Amino acid sequence: MSEGGGPLEGKLLLTIKEVAQALGVSRMTVYRLIRAGRLRRVYPTPRSARITRESLEAFLRSLEEEARPEGAGRSVVDRAREVLRRFGL
Secondary structure (H helix, E strand, O other), X not given: OOXXXXXXXXXXXXXXXXXXXXXXXXXXXXXXXHHOOOOOEEEEEOOEEEEEHHHHHHHHHHHHHOOOOOOOOOOHXXXXXXXXXXXXX
């Protein structure tokens, strides 16, 4: 999906920090998205929470479906596409 090969390209499990950076939000917001069921957290080891790449991609697709009407400024769709392109998702 990305020609540039972003820093997350090829990773199946992402840290909370990586997801926060990709979305341009705080780590606390990522935890809120997890609690709300919008992102899926897994534990490859007992003390290391990760977000599945599939979960992040599904969340970004859901943003496209919830996008604001055209003409309301930079849309969520544009932001989601930029994240996908920039981070090689």
